[in-house]
Amino acid sequence: xxxxxxxxxxxxxxxxxxxxxxxxxxxxxxxxxxxxxxxxxxxxxxxxxxxxxxxxxxxxxxxxxxxxxxxxxxxxxxxxxxxxxxxxxxxxxxxxxxxxxxxxxxxxxxxxxxxxxxxxxxxxxxxxxxxxxxxxxxxxxxxxxxxxxxxxxxxxxxxxxxxxxxxxxxxxxxxxxxxxxxxxxxxxxxxxxxxxxxxxxxxxxxxxxxxxxxxxxxxxxxxxxxxxxxxxxxxxxxxxxxxxxxxxxxxxxxxxxxxxxxxxxxxxxxxxxxxxxxxxxxxxxxxxxxxxxxxxx
Amino acid sequence: xxxxxxxxxxxxxxxxxxxxxxxxxxxxxxxxxxxxxxxxxxxxxxxxxxxxxxxxxxxxxxxxxxxxxxxxxxxxxxxxxxxxxxxxxxxxxxxxxxxxxxxxxxxxxxxxxxxxxxxxxxxxxxxxxxxxxxxxxxxxxxxxxxxxxxxxxxxxxxxxxxxxxxxxxxxxxxxxxxxxxxxxxxxxxxxxxxxxxxxxxxxxxxxxxxxxxxxxxxxxxxxxxxxxxxxxxxxxxxxxxxxxxxxxxxxxxxxxxxxxxxxxxxxxxxxxxxxxxxxxxxxxxxxxxxxxxxxxxxxxxxxxxxxxxxxxxxxxxxxxxxxxxxxxxxxxxxxxxxxxxxxxxxxxxxxxxxxxxxxxxxxxxxxxxxxxxxxxxxxxxxxxxxxxxxxxxxxxxxxxxxxxxxxxxxxxxxxxxxxxxxxxxxxxxxxxxxxxxxxxxxxxxxxxxxxxxxxxxxxxxxxxxxxxxxxxxxxxxxxxxxxxxxxxxxxxxxxxxxxxxxxxxxxxxxxxxxxxxxxxxxxxxxxxxxxxxxxxxxxxxxx
Numbered sequence: 001x002x003x004x005x006x007x008x009x010x011x012x013x014x015x016x017x018x019x020x021x022x023x024x025x026x027x028x029x030x031x032x033x034x035x036x037x038x039x040x041x042x043x044x045x046x047x048x049x050x051x052x053x054x055x056x057x058x059x060x061x062x063x064x065x066x067x068x069x070x071x072x073x074x075x076x077x078x079x080x081x082x083x084x085x086x087x088x089x090x091x092x093x094x095x096x097x098x099x100x101x102x103x104x105x106x107x108x109x110x111x112x113x114x115x116x117x118x119x120x121x122x123x124x125x126x127x128x129x130x131x132x133x134x135x136x137x138x139x140x141x142x143x144x145x146x147x148x149x150x151x152x153x154x155x156x157x158x159x160x161x162x163x164x165x166x167x168x169x170x171x172x173x174x175x176x177x178x179x180x181x182x183x184x185x186x187x188x189x190x191x192x193x194x195x196x197x198x199x200x201x202x203x204x205x206x207x208x209x210x211x212x213x214x215x216x217x218x219x220x221x222x223x224x225x226x227x228x229x230x231x232x233x234x235x236x237x238x239x240x241x242x243x244x245x246x247x248x249x250x251x252x253x254x255x256x257x258x259x260x261x262x263x264x265x266x267x268x269x270x271x272x273x274x275x276x277x278x279x280x281x282x283x284x285x286x287x288x289x290x291x292x293x294x295x296x297x
Numbered sequence: 298x299x300x301x302x303x304x305x306x307x308x309x310x311x312x313x314x315x316x317x318x319x320x321x322x323x324x325x326x327x328x329x330x331x332x333x334x335x336x337x338x339x340x341x342x343x344x345x346x347x348x349x350x351x352x353x354x355x356x357x358x359x360x361x362x363x364x365x366x367x368x369x370x371x372x373x374x375x376x377x378x379x380x381x382x383x384x385x386x387x388x389x390x391x392x393x394x395x396x397x398x399x400x401x402x403x404x405x406x407x408x409x410x411x412x413x414x415x416x417x418x419x420x421x422x423x424x425x426x427x428x429x430x431x432x433x434x435x436x437x438x439x440x441x442x443x444x445x446x447x448x449x450x451x452x453x454x455x456x457x458x459x460x461x462x463x464x465x466x467x468x469x470x471x472x473x474x475x476x477x478x479x480x481x482x483x484x485x486x487x488x489x490x491x492x493x494x495x496x497x498x499x500x501x502x503x504x505x506x507x508x509x510x511x512x513x514x515x516x517x518x519x520x521x522x523x524x525x526x527x528x529x530x531x532x533x534x535x536x537x538x539x540x541x542x543x544x545x546x547x548x549x550x551x552x553x554x555x556x557x558x559x560x561x562x563x564x565x566x567x568x569x570x571x572x573x574x575x576x577x578x579x580x581x582x583x584x585x586x587x588x589x590x591x592x593x594x595x596x597x598x599x600x601x602x603x604x605x606x607x608x609x610x611x612x613x614x615x616x617x618x619x620x621x622x623x624x625x626x627x628x629x630x631x632x633x634x635x636x637x638x639x640x641x642x643x644x645x646x647x648x649x650x651x652x653x654x655x656x657x658x659x660x661x662x663x664x665x666x667x668x669x670x671x672x673x674x675x676x677x678x679x680x681x682x683x684x685x686x687x688x689x690x691x692x693x694x695x696x697x698x699x700x701x702x703x704x705x706x707x708x709x710x711x712x713x714x715x716x717x718x719x720x721x722x723x724x725x726x727x728x729x730x731x732x733x734x735x736x737x738x739x740x741x742x743x744x745x746x747x748x749x750x751x752x753x754x755x756x757x758x759x760x761x762x763x764x765x766x767x768x769x770x771x772x773x774x775x776x777x778x779x780x781x782x783x784x785x786x787x788x789x790x791x792x793x794x795x796x797x798x799x800x801x802x803x804x805x806x807x808x809x810x811x812x813x814x815x816x817x818x819x820x821x822x823x824x825x826x827x828x829x830x831x832x833x834x835x836x837x838x839x840x
Binding site for chain 1: 528529530533534548550551553554619621624625627628629659683691693694696697698700701702704705711712713714
């Protein structure tokens with residue numbers, strides 16, 4: 001296919017959007033993610049009820065939603081075992097999950113880019129040491145490592161974010177390192193070296209900007225895993241502490257009521273996790289198709 | 298050739314199938330438990346899961362009657378108490394044999410007791426013997442008179458000793474078995490009871506089989522298997538499909554589903570228990586000489602969980618008024634409990650029904666907080682139990698409800714959760730500011746609640762039973778006097794007075810007395826719930 005002629009007139013962003021529009025699953029992912037972000041930002045205005053009323057309205061416990069005669073007005077998705085509005089908690093939960101995801105991936109990016117670039121650019125024994133540490137961290141299953149770190153740091157949402165960030169650092173470091181290894185052999189880097197540019201200038205002005213594409217792709221995919229892992233930690237009681245409306249914790253506190261018929265309290269948080277992870281994965285895959293130079297035709 | 302192979306395969310499958318079917322038809326009962334046993338030495342456990350297994354393997358000198366805490370003869374046929382009440386002579390049953398074939402006699406009784414109280418006993422090193430300190434420290438020694446007579450000598454008059462002797466702690470173990478396995482004896486339990494131990498697969502199941510030579514006659518069941526299924530929903534599903542025949546701790550939310558199923562029978566009755574939230578009032582003592590009593594040379598000191606506001610009576614009363622127990626019992630216990638106002642169950646000797654409970658009154662609570670100097674509230678950490686216990690099915694939910702109630706009067710509650718073993722260690726050491734806990738009665742005697750949970754003597758940092766660290770000397774005096782008299786009316790008076798003090802000083806928010814419940818398939822007959830939550834399967838059969 002010959003695209004070069006059209007592409008010359010487009011900026012990178014325009015190109016990105018155009019390509020994204022042709023990719024249906026990525027568009028779908030983008031829509032889900034946008035809805036998620038809107039829910040998180042406007043949770044205050046969208047939520048019909050206080051997600052954690054104080055004192056609690058226990059008399060409302062486990063009431064079904066709009067599909068049943070027994071439901072309560074103003075609680076469209078029913079209530080959980082403590083009589084709280086499931087919909088309101090889901091909306092505020094979006095805020096918790098998204099911010100947890102962004103912070104965790106942010107930490108992973110900062111650490112991963114730093115170590116990955118240093119390892120890739122300088123090579124030698126620095127590279128060997130950093131990469132062996134990365135190998136060691138890879139040897140542990142991600143969630144297990146996160147649990148260990150949370151156990152050391154203590155429980156709580158912020159600790160869970162840090163733990164997940166640390167766990168994802170090695171992946172990020174490897175991705176960056178491989179791009180850096182590839183780019184530093186390019187001729188324009190050699191030119192920079194020849195004219196005597198400092199390492200700092202080469203790294204910040206030439207190598208990093210050119211290796212950022214895979215970071216964005218994997219960052220999006222990681223966001224999905226981070227949300228899932230954060231929910232898993234919440235499910236295990238190690239993440240967000242009550243009364244924070246966190247999806248994983250909502251799920252774990254309600255699944256024992258499925259057998260007795262109150263399926264809604266566990267099902268909706270489960271669906272929320274499912275769709276947000278799905279959305280981010282589709283978007284991430286779409287971005288990879290578009291940005292990854294090796295996949296370009 | 299191939300055909301032959303298939304037919305052999307089919308035949309052998311049929312054979313295995315008939316074996317499996319055969320065993321269930323002739324009486325194997327599988328019971329679903331929420332957790333595994335910790336140890337199988339009756340003197341060295343405190344947890345209900347271990348005890349429920351051993352109730353079918355071991356027996357004591359006396360035992361509880363079916364469904365009550367009255368005692369009746371068991372391995373002792375009769376006994377006499379001396380005039381001063383300090384010596385009890387037991388006449389032992391003859392012709393009883395342990396599962397390993399050795400004789401039950403006075404030596405076995407002395408062995409089972411002495412290993413717990415005598416530090417020089419060769420088998421003392423193999424256990425912690427914690428219950429001995431809680432309930433049996435008044436026993437000075439146990440002596441053999443002849444092969445079938447023993448004498449228990451008490452250092453003090455103890456009104457609850459006879460009912461305590463029916464507890465698992467003083468069940469009789471086989472000395473020959475202890476000698477054979479030494480420190481591993483707890484893995485190979487050997488008693489005189491209706492069932493013999495077969496195998497223990499950790500965290501999966503414990504299998505027992507009928508004791509053909511049981512002195513009361515062989516049990517009707519051939520095999521008894523305790524299977525661990527931690528999740529209550531999974532347990533119920535296994536029961537519904539017939540994988541297990543009975544289960545403990547059903548989820549109260551599932552009761553309607555259980556009642557609607559004609560194949561299942563829900564057993565439920567008021568339990569002998571109390572579930573509460575304790576507030577650390579600030580001071581305990583170090584029990585240096587480990588005698589379980591606060592001696593004058595053991596001064597009070599701050600507990601690690603000391604929190605200024607909780608040392609004030611008004612604050613603790615305010616917290617009592619800020620929590621709507623009725624709603625918690627109705628919507629979280631889902632009606633499977635009764636609201637508690639005292640620290641022991643209402644059907645017990647000395648229960649003070651005249652005490653008026655703190656009403657749910659957030660406005661008044663706020664006033665009291667302001668009066669105590671905390672108009673804007675304060676921040677406090679709540680230890681929340683990670684496991685379901687008979688007295689509290691779902692502690693995290695109760696914790697969250699309490700957090701929300703206290704938030705409404707300005708008290709900010711932070712959650713704290715750790716694993717169950719650490720939880721008990723930390724609360725016994727007074728690390729908590731507030732904690733959720735409870736107690737299931739062991740012997741039906743009020744002393745087993747009052748003295749263990751609310752006395753000054755159990756404010757010992759590190760081994761506390763009094764988790765509010767309620768250090769009231771007057772209260773302890775009443776409790777000690779009540780234990781030292783056999784006059785039932787006098788005892789009741791002492792306990793009633795003590796409950797008034799406990800109520801006024803408000804170290805606890807007494808939440809609920811939970812019903813104890815179990816579910817069986819309808820072909821299981823003869824099982825009776827016991828008030829102490831113990832599980833005796835001897836009278837049970839399958840139809």
